[in-house]
Amino acid sequence: MAIIVNLDVMLAKRKMRSKELAEIIGITTANLSVLKSGKAKAVRFSTLEAICKALECQPADILEYQKE
Numbered sequence: 286m287a288i289i290v291n292l293d294v295m296l297a298k299r300k301m302r303s304k305e306l307a308e309i310i311g312i313t314t315a316n317l318s319v320l321k322s323g324k325a326k327a328v329r330f331s332t333l334e335a336i337c338k339a340l341e342c343q344p345a346d347i348l349e350y351q352k353e
Contacts, residue, residue, distance in 0.1 A: 288349070289348070289351055290322075290323045290347065291346065291347055292336070293321055295340045295346055299340050301340070303321065306340070310335035320332075333347070
């Protein structure tokens with residue numbers, strides 16, 4: 286897929302665990318894991334907004350486009 290999810294990078298920069306982020310944004314750790322792995326087919330803007338708010342970042346810090 287041409288969209289790369291850099292959520293692990295942002296979590297590491299913020300020294301936050303996936304479980305903690307999942308609790309803050311109100312989704313299951315399983316759903317967060319699917320998003321982190323890049324296997325998600327879509328992401329709601331409300332979820333993306335909650336992630337950015339919790340990690341104090343921009344959507345471009347999390348999502349990246351690369352040509353295949």
